[in-house]
Amino acid sequence: MAEEWHLVASTDDIEEEDVLGVNVEGTAVAVYNVKGEFYATENVCTHAFAFLSEGIVIDDIIECPVHQGRFHIPTGKPKGAPVSVALDTYATKVENGKIYVRLKGEGDP
């Protein structure tokens, strides 16, 4: 499959320590601004259903809005109860002030 980057937002759209929910080809993706670095993970909490883009970014942690479960944004790893299953993470790149996300599997040989 050819490597496919999806334009999701401008860097100005996401303040520092904030998150934006976007839809990439039917996949709910959360895009984060962590101290000027942009990351992307799946947007749905792995505990029970909640959009992480409704949550709070604290340093490099996203806190779920419903039960305050925590994930490490760069790796998607669970960091605080009640979450125990990691989030999928997606590659991002920034070009000319635009943020692009590549979904899992895309660009894989």
Place this chain on the structure above:
Amino acid sequence: MEAAAANPETQKLTSPEANAKLLAAQREIISRGRLKPFTKRTDRHGLIYLGGHMSIIFGTGYLVYLATGTGWLIPAISLHGVVLGHLFAPMHECSHGTAFRTRWLNETVHWITGILVVWPPTYFRELGKDPQFVLPSPSSLMDYVYYVTATQLWIKNIGWILRHSMGRIRPFNRQFVPEDQLPKIFLEARVMLAIYAGLAVVSVALETWAVAIYWAIPTVIGVPVARALRVADHTGCTEGKLDLRTYARTVKTDPLTRFLCWNMPYHCEHHLAPSVPFHALPALHAEVGHEMNSVEKGYWAVQWDVLRDHLERKFRFRLVQSI
């Protein structure tokens, strides 16, 4: 007044549908954009409150020391116990991860306060995930007394610690705990038990009453005050329905009580958005308080309302029966 036990539907309340409804209910009252400034975490506020709370504890502890051997001992122990009993507030705040921005600080204070108020911290955090964690109205006067005197608390909490330390958990309680958290909950019970047993052994070996006089006895005497305040925060509010405007009660109180409760008298705002740290609750109240269940009464007036309401209902029931 077993909080969650009163609702057999509890397991459904953490379902995806319930979560979506909960967030939608919050959004009806405040948008994410308006809420965001209130959610900023700091260490500073938690450290000021913790420092203040601990200073008052040392102050009242000193009063106990001065009063030992005099007729003032019981009043001094009671006062000390009331302040100790309010350590439930930072334990509760830390369970949401909102007391301190720095995670290890939050978790350390969660643990220490949990040990002091005899609440297993991790287990408490799991229980708090139930969005329907409200106190139903007392079904009888005995029920009220059982709750407020903390008889129920000691039986329940010590029972949990003993049972969990043996690697067992009641099926009802099990539903709140994800599989991978069970070992942690069993371990925390064992650690707590070891600490309490260690304190007892050291007290006997050193022939000292210090632990009993400065912590155990005052806590038992003082916790009922904190319990009574919790009754006012919740009892009689919407039971069995997710209406965040009337889900809890925001009570008017004096600055000292508000300080010792770490702003929990803004309880309706707390349940509206548990991710808002305690220090931002007064500001959130200023923003949305007019829409919330804020009563222009103090804790003791609300307490009386709860009791009167209960007695009236009972009276009406008797009247209907006698007709």
